[in-house]
Amino acid sequence: MTKKVPLYINGEWVESKTDQWIPVLNPATQEVLAEVPCATMDEMHAAIDSAKEAFKTWKEVSVSERARVMMRYAALLKTHQEELAGIICEELGKTHEDAMGDVWRGIEVVEHAANIPSMMMGETVENVARGIDTYSYTQPLGVCAGITPFNFPAMIPLWMYPMAVACGNTFILKPSEQDPLTPTRMVELFEEAGAPKGVLQVVHGTKEQVDVLLTHPDVKAISFVGSVPVGQYIYKTGTDNLKRVQAFAGAKNHLVVMPDANKQQVINNIVGSSVGAAGQRCMAASVAVFVGESKAWLPEIRDAIAKVSPGHYSKESSGYGPQINPQAKARILGLIEQGKKEGADCVLDGSEFMAEGYPKGNWVGPTMFTDVTVDMEIYKQEIFGPVLVTTNVDTLEDAIELVNNNPYGNGVSLFTASGFAGRKFQHEIECGQVGINIPIPVPLPFFSFTGWKGSFYGDTHAYGKQAVRFYTETKTITARWFEDNADHAQGPNMSINLK
Ligand code: NAD
Numbered sequence: 001m002t003k004k005v006p007l008y009i010n011g012e013w014v015e016s017k018t019d020q021w022i023p024v025l026n027p028a029t030q031e032v033l034a035e036v037p038c039a040t041m042d043e044m045h046a047a048i049d050s051a052k053e054a055f056k057t058w059k060e061v062s063v064s065e066r067a068r069v070m071m072r073y074a075a076l077l078k079t080h081q082e083e084l085a086g087i088i089c090e091e092l093g094k095t096h097e098d099a100m101g102d103v104w105r106g107i108e109v110v111e112h113a114a115n116i117p118s119m120m121m122g123e124t125v126e127n128v129a130r131g132i133d134t135y136s137y138t139q140p141l142g143v144c145a146g147i148t149p150f151n152f153p154a155m156i157p158l159w160m161y162p163m164a165v166a167c168g169n170t171f172i173l174k175p176s177e178q179d180p181l182t183p184t185r186m187v188e189l190f191e192e193a194g195a196p197k198g199v200l201q202v203v204h205g206t207k208e209q210v211d212v213l214l215t216h217p218d219v220k221a222i223s224f225v226g227s228v229p230v231g232q233y234i235y236k237t238g239t240d241n242l243k244r245v246q247a248f249a250g251a252k253n254h255l256v257v258m259p260d261a262n263k264q265q266v267i268n269n270i271v272g273s274s275v276g277a278a279g280q281r282c283m284a285a286s287v288a289v290f291v292g293e294s295k296a297w298l299p300e301i302r303d304a305i306a307k308v309s310p311g312h313y314s315k316e317s318s319g320y321g322p323q324i325n326p327q328a329k330a331r332i333l334g335l336i337e338q339g340k341k342e343g344a345d346c347v348l349d350g351s352e353f354m355a356e357g358y359p360k361g362n363w364v365g366p367t368m369f370t371d372v373t374v375d376m377e378i379y380k381q382e383i384f385g386p387v388l389v390t391t392n393v394d395t396l397e398d399a400i401e402l403v404n405n406n407p408y409g410n411g412v413s414l415f416t417a418s419g420f421a422g423r424k425f426q427h428e429i430e431c432g433q434v435g436i437n438i439p440i441p442v443p444l445p446f447f448s449f450t451g452w453k454g455s456f457y458g459d460t461h462a463y464g465k466q467a468v469r470f471y472t473e474t475k476t477i478t479a480r481w482f483e484d485n486a487d488h489a490q491g492p493n494m495s496i497n498l499k
Pocket of ligand 1: 251
């Protein structure tokens with residue numbers, strides 16, 4: 001019988017009473033790995049009620065004990081890193097190395113969350129007026145919720161609940177319905193790390209279930225990571241319901257190549273960052289912009305990308321895995337065809353690729369276009385597949401203008417040997433993460449991570465250093481602690497001489 005993915009409500013793993021189940025497919029074989037439920041409305045409300053109840057006690061647990069849960073959790077995730085990576089390989093098709101990285105990047109966030117006591121410290125000033133002190137505390141919000149995408153089933157849920165829970169909130173996770181087995185296992189480990197009943201809940205489903213989280217008055221904050229249309233919807237609906245919302249959305253990341261860059265470094269970095277992980281990364285380099293004579297390297301870049309061979313994760317030779325589902329593959333193939341029709345030069349076409357031994361896999365071979373212009377769909381849309389589009393400009397100023405005119409602003413990179421060019425680029429470019437001679441500039445969690453323009457909806461609170469600000473409120477207290485100031489005002493009565 002097909003495995004049924006359970007819900008996690010009030011500290012119990014329960015089978016949903018729904019009659020709507022979505023198959024979880026291995027994208028290399030179409031084998032049904034499990035079925036994931038679309039939780040009933042009663043189950044959604046039970047999760048919210050339980051999280052609300054658990055908040056009453058969890059917020060009173062000492063900050064050191066909350067930190068210790070994170071320390072134990074980080075240790076458990078490390079022990080189970082291989083196991084979790086194995087689940088990711090099965091349900092998402094990533095290569096083993098990529099899957100290990102997915103888990104590791106999440107572990108780093110949990111380690112960061114273990115520093116919660118210092119991150120939650122407030123501010124104090126004594127004697128703001130005679131005998132009066134002012135100080136602030138950082139307090140949790142209540143029930144928070146997270147809605148996550150398919151492409152990092154370990155890292156992205158771990159961006160959310162460890163920080164939210166370490167701050168003293170309770171949390172409801174709605175993972176992607178396409179790969180729910182990894183978060184399920186991670187939450188089992190969270191329980192093992194000592195997180196009390198009700199602190200974390202897991203519900204499953206799609207829009208209908210998300211809508212409950214977006215509209216329920218007891219949910220105070222929503223974190224979302226996913227595509228642009230859904231991100232916009234989540235942001236609008238969540239804020240309409242007066243919730244705090246941070247929505248990380250799609251991207252179209254540019255990689256700018258100056259003629260003075262190290263050619264081999266450029267070639268090596270473009271290959272991995274464009275077609276690696278089947279292009280299913282929000283930080284993938286999907287547009288390479290060649291400045292001046294650097295366009296002469298295009299044939300060598302094409303040859304290097306052509307050598308990458310997708311395949312099953314069990315084969316060491318596999319450069320990357322399949323697309324997540326047949327619809328995603330069909331959409332990518334449609335965009336490749338449209339690119340050809342619109343006049344771009346398809347110098348490498350992976351449309352027909354099939355990995356040996358896995359005829360049912362959602363394969364797309366490495367693909368590359370040259371002579372792409374900004375009005376073409378392959379430039380305008382996030383392809384989210386192993387497709388590199390390239391364009392040429394005359395100067396660094398032209399490249400900066402091109403990137404800044406793009407509606408997205410997640411990541412960008414410049415390859416150059418010039419300090420002047422690097423400084424100018426980092427200063428003028430309008431983008432969240434900037435790489436100088438680094439292809440995928442994702443910072444560690446003690447820095448801030450957020451997108452600009454159409455890649456992020458919300459205020460500056462985001463994942464990373466600033467997550468504590470998203471998941472807490474600041475309370476500022478101004479206090480006179482004595483009924484009679486004379487009791488403690490022992491010193492000379494200083495008067496200020498204004499002259
Ligand atoms: P998606 O938007 O289809 O789904 C994300 C989540 O939203 C899932 O949990 C899904 O069940 C839910 N959802 C889908 N449709 C919904 C609707 N109509 N109403 C409410 N909820 C809905 O995204 P995806 O395909 O899973 O992930 C890929 C996208 O995520 C890409 O666009 C990628 O760039 C983006 N992404 C962004 C970042 C970032 O940091 N900016 C990181 C990773 C992925």
